[in-house]
Amino acid sequence: MGVIHVENITKTFEKNKAVNDVSFSVEKGRIFGLLGPNGAGKTTTIRMINNILAPDTGKITINGEIASPATQKMIGYMPEERGLYKKMKVGEQLMYLTQLKGMKPSAAKKAIDFWLDRFGASDWKKKEVGELSKGMSQKIQFIATIAHDPDIYIFDEPFSGLDPINSETLKEVIIELRSQGKTILFSTHRMEQVEQMCDDICLFNRGKTVLQGDLREVKASFGKNTINLEFEGDGSFLDNLTDVRLNNRSTNFAEIRVLNGQSMQGILEVAMKHAEIHKFERIQPSLNEIFISTVGEDNLKNEEV
Amino acid sequence: MSWNKIFLVLKREYVTRVRTRSFILSTLLTPLVFIAFIAIVVLVSLPDNDISKKVGIADQTGLLFERLYELDSDQYVDVREVPVDTLREQVLDGEIDGYIILDDAFLNGNENPTLVYSGGGLAFQDLVEDDIRAAYREARLEQVNVTDEVRGIFEARPVLETLKLTEQGEEEDNAIAGAILGFILGLLIFIGVFGYGALLMRGVIEEKTNRIVEVIASSVKPIELMFGKLFGILAVALTQFGVWILSYIGLSIIAAPVAGLILQAQLESLPPDAIETAEASFDPSMLENFIFAPSIFLYFFVFFLIGFLIYAGIFAAIGASVDSEQDTQQFMLPVMVPIFIGYFLNLQVMENPDSTAVVIASLFPLTAPINMISRIASTSVPFWQIALSLALMAGTFMALMWLAAKIYRVGILMYGKKPSYKELAKWVRQ
Incomplete structure (x- = not known):
């Protein structure tokens, strides 16, 4: 059984089924990506894992224990909407939040000093959070999430609003945490980050999981149904292609998803007539393509019903 | 919890x-x-000696001024001889703060006297009113020749004192x-x-x-x-x-x-x-x-x-x-x-x-x-x-x-x- 185990959970707000019979399992030492469009039920699921909300039905276990105040201590959680007390000093604030996670004051102090030092933020200890820049307070928020040294880390949209440098630091820390055997679950809709970092994914749409598993296996299951095309010349011929979807298009590059058994050779012929081809490659679809097609199909299916 | x-x-x-x-x-x-x-409570209750208002009394009865003068020699001046127009000017000039004409109609209880003044506050009004009442009462009592006993009754001011009874006994209320x-x-x-x-x-x-x-x-x-x-x-x-x-x-x-x-x-x-x-x-x-x-x-x-x-x-x-x-x-x-x-x-x-x-x-x-x-x-x-x-x-x-x-x-x-x-x-x- 996984470190985080979610079994048939459902959560209804008034008439809206925010989460509908969802199950997945996060294995120890892996990075698990929770994907899906806005409103798919990711945040609600994450809140239930954190025992902030209780599922209407179903069961969530953390390290084998039913989600409870005791399991909250095992998790470091950074919500999508981040925030700190603006008028409180950095050091006191971190002490407060860390102690709420059950840490003893002396141990909390040591951990906070360690992380402040690690992020080059030791000088800010006596500053009020309101005085800090956005990037600085994001670091403090991150320290508040991890200082109590939990086994499990949950980040809801961790990269939203981060500048490239903080984004990179966060990525490094997440990968470092995994190398220490920690388990990480994060939600995002930035696919390139998922491709770079995640071991497993779970794709949500309309409160249900529509796709889940090991990232590489998921991608392989879609087969090499995509063309990676590099060319020079007039790219307008691309608009006349039928039964394809163009992703990631630019002046001399296109990722072409072939649909309905359209012939790849035919596409190559057309391309050669209109432009000089530098590269023509059959590849696995990008995660972005998988995301769009899976969610699209799911929505179509729902409309028919 | x-x-x-x-x-x-x-x-x-x-x-x-x-x-x-x-x-x-x-x-x-x-x-x-x-x-x-x-501190304010203490200061307010301390004697205040600086009431320095001058009120002209045109006493046409001849019975009241002396009594008022006895009550407050600083406050009341005799203006029997001064014409009303001059009194008005004096009030406006600030020479006196006000004047009152006391005539027989007042002494007989037919009319209220009027304080003509340029303003001075409620406390001042009350003070003058009290003095006028006192002078009037005394003059009238003397006029009708009452005994000292009756006079004593009028002057008496009984006060209600209170004593609060509790389980612990009496205490000052x-x-x-x-x-x-x-x-x-x-x-x-x-x-x-x-x-x-x-x-x-x-x-x-x-x-x-x-x-x-x-x-x-x-x-x-x-x-x-x-x-x-x-x-x-x-x-x-x-x-x-x-x-x-x-x-x-x-x-x-x-x-x-x-x-x-x-x-x-x-x-x-x-x-x-x-x-x-x-x-x-x-x-x-x-x-x-x-x-x-x-x-x-x-x-x-x-x-x-x-x-x-x-x-x-x-x-x-x-x-x-x-x-x-x-x-x-x-x-x-x-x-x-x-x-x-x-x-x-x-x-x-x-x-x-x-x-x-x-x-x-x-x-x-x-x-x-x-x-x-x-x-x-x-x-x-x-x-x-x-x-x-x-x-x-x-x-x-x-x-x-x-x-x-x-x-x-x-x-x-x-x-x-x-x-x-x-x-x-x-x-x-x-």
Whole structure:
């Protein structure tokens, strides 16, 4: 059984089924990506894992224990909407939040000093959070999430609003945490980050999981149904292609998803007539393509019903 | 429920608030206001010799001026010979402050005299009126030739003295001081419940708008957070009131001796014949009326505590239901109505602490925190009424807190649309 185990959970707000019979399992030492469009039920699921909300039905276990105040201590959680007390000093604030996670004051102090030092933020200890820049307070928020040294880390949209440098630091820390055997679950809709970092994914749409598993296996299951095309010349011929979807298009590059058994050779012929081809490659679809097609199909299916 | 977590929240709430400059200033400056108040009481009651108004008396009866002159030789001047036009000019020029024509029609009781003056205040009017009445009475009594005995009857001024009977025996009654104290204590509870309740509400809204509430909710239960904040603010309020009450008790004990010393120093600088009047007009021992039995302050803390708890849960729930302070108004009305009724009734309590309306108000749990404490200070309230009011308050507190906790739990994670009462009812059932 996984470190985080979610079994048939459902959560209804008034008439809206925010989460509908969802199950997945996060294995120890892996990075698990929770994907899906806005409103798919990711945040609600994450809140239930954190025992902030209780599922209407179903069961969530953390390290084998039913989600409870005791399991909250095992998790470091950074919500999508981040925030700190603006008028409180950095050091006191971190002490407060860390102690709420059950840490003893002396141990909390040591951990906070360690992380402040690690992020080059030791000088800010006596500053009020309101005085800090956005990037600085994001670091403090991150320290508040991890200082109590939990086994499990949950980040809801961790990269939203981060500048490239903080984004990179966060990525490094997440990968470092995994190398220490920690388990990480994060939600995002930035696919390139998922491709770079995640071991497993779970794709949500309309409160249900529509796709889940090991990232590489998921991608392989879609087969090499995509063309990676590099060319020079007039790219307008691309608009006349039928039964394809163009992703990631630019002046001399296109990722072409072939649909309905359209012939790849035919596409190559057309391309050669209109432009000089530098590269023509059959590849696995990008995660972005998988995301769009899976969610699209799911929505179509729902409309028919 | 984890008491340890509640305590951590409470501690943060308390420490961050008690350290603010506004808290320290308001806590320490208010006792200085007490001192100023007592000083004003003393100064106002000290003899005031600088009434230097001149009133011209055109006495056409020949019986009244002498008597007025005897009453206050500085104030009254004889202007019998001066024509009215000149008198008017003199008033306008400020040479005299006013004049009165006293004729036979007045002496015969057919007409009221008129003070023609350029203004001078109510105290001045009263003074002149008293003097005129006294002179008139004496002149008339003499005219009709009454005996000294009758004259004695007219001059007598019996005073009602009071002695309050309690279980401990007789004690000197200080009904006025008690009524004032009652009003002030009721006012303090009103201010405390309302002010600190609003502070709590703003704190809850702040956590929502700061978005820190979700971080906290991943560590503590909503009810632990709510209780921690609520008791933290309560502790802040008790600290402030504690400082105030203690300094009041201290001041009230030293006030009489200190005022006595000041008066002594003043008297020594006065001419001997003024000492007697000065001593008569101010007795420092009257300040002892402001010393109250400690039990009233104990009651104050009990009623404030429960009163705060009754309202604080609602304030917290309102804070949790909205995203910004502007949105609170529609929910504030039901809170403000009872608390303001209690406040306005407090004047009634002061004047008439045993009337039916006041007794009901002092038992009704939403107004009891304000009105019962005022009653206890002003009159002797039967113990069963105090006990009943406390019991009703405790029941209300528990019911409202249960309701508030339900709303709070759902509300803190809700953003966006301002909920209607119907939606709040759904939250409670969730």
